[in-house]
Amino acid sequence: AQSVTQLDSHVSVSEGTPVLLRCNYSSSYSPSLFWYVQHPNKGLQLLLKYTSAATLVKGINGFEAEFKKSETSFHLTKPSAHMSDAAEYFCVVSLNSGGYQKVTFGTGTKLQVIP
Amino acid sequence: DAGVIQSPRHEVTEMGQEVTLRCKPISGHDYLFWYRQTMMRGLELLIYFNNNVPIDDSGMPEDRFSAKMPNASFSTLKIQPSEPRDSAVYFCASIVGTEAFFGQGTRLTVV
Numbered sequence: 001a002q003s004v005t006q007l008d009s010h011v012s013v014s015e016g017t018p019v020l021l022r023c024n025y026s027s028s029y030s031p032s033l034f035w036y037v038q039h040p041n042k043g044l045q046l047l048l049k050y051t052s053a054a055t056l057v058k059g060i061n062g063f064e065a066e067f068k069k070s071e072t073s074f075h076l077t078k079p080s081a082h083m084s085d086a087a088e089y090f091c092v093v094s095l096n097s098g099g100y101q102k103v104t105f106g107t108g109t110k111l112q113v114i115p
Numbered sequence: 116d117a118g119v120i121q122s123p124r125h126e127v128t129e130m131g132q133e134v135t136l137r138c139k140p141i142s143g144h145d146y147l148f149w150y151r152q153t154m155m156r157g158l159e160l161l162i163y164f165n166n167n168v169p170i171d172d173s174g175m176p177e178d179r180f181s182a183k184m185p186n187a188s189f190s191t192l193k194i195q196p197s198e199p200r201d202s203a204v205y206f207c208a209s210i211v212g213t214e215a216f217f218g219q220g221t222r223l224t225v226v
Contacts, residue, residue, distance in 0.1 A: 032213035032214075034214065034215070036217075042219075043206065043217050043218060043219040043220050044206065044208075044217040045217075046214065046216075049213075049214060051212075051213060090158065092215070094210075094213040094214070094215070100165055100170050100171075101146050101165070101210055101213065102163075102171075103148060103160075103163075103208070103210065103215050104160075105150075105157075105158045105160070107157050107158075108157055108158070
């Protein structure tokens with residue numbers, strides 16, 4: 001079975017300070033991991049993905065995430081938050097299980113950026 | 116490719132009416148997922164298809180909900196009869212390899 005846990009439901013940072021959104025996963029096999037962002041009243045947009053290549057993955061808008069197998073983590077970071085980063089972020093694990101691809105979402109982290 | 120296309124974008128209906136949501140996946144994608152998003156429960160997986168065949172519908176909340184995929188380019192999610200608690204944003208996603216591509220969603224309001 002696979003699962004994904006986003007440790008914080010809300011994160012608040014000041015503009016210009018670093019962002020850290022935490023994600024831990026549970027999977028019997030090597031999963032593919034993703035971060036999606038959802039701005040208010042919008043659909044889900046792919047930020048970045050890990051699919052067993054480089055463990056440090058760079059995405060759009062200055063975000064990056066590091067796959068750490070020993071810690072079963074895939075935390076999302078950004079050096080300097082911008083007001084436009086305020087949104088909800090979802091960590092996602094995708095795994096072939098029993099011959100079928102299963103996509104599991106975390107519960108989401110709402111990022112607030114304070115001017 | 117235009118991406119995953121959902122229609123309508125917004126739907127307002129009266130309680131008891133039938134509602135049909137539509138999704139056109141990206142050509143060549145062999146998986147299609149339906150999700151529901153509410154403030155209370157977040158994103159919930161309702162059902163997913165592989166090569167047009169329903170694989171797991173354990174997330175469908177009640178018998179009032181049904182989904183079909185008659186061919187590789189079209190899927191529907193139907194609610195009959197609709198209830199106010201069905202109000203949510205419904206997303207469709209198609210998958211190639213391991214990556215999911217989402218539609219813009221249908222915002223359903225049942226009054």
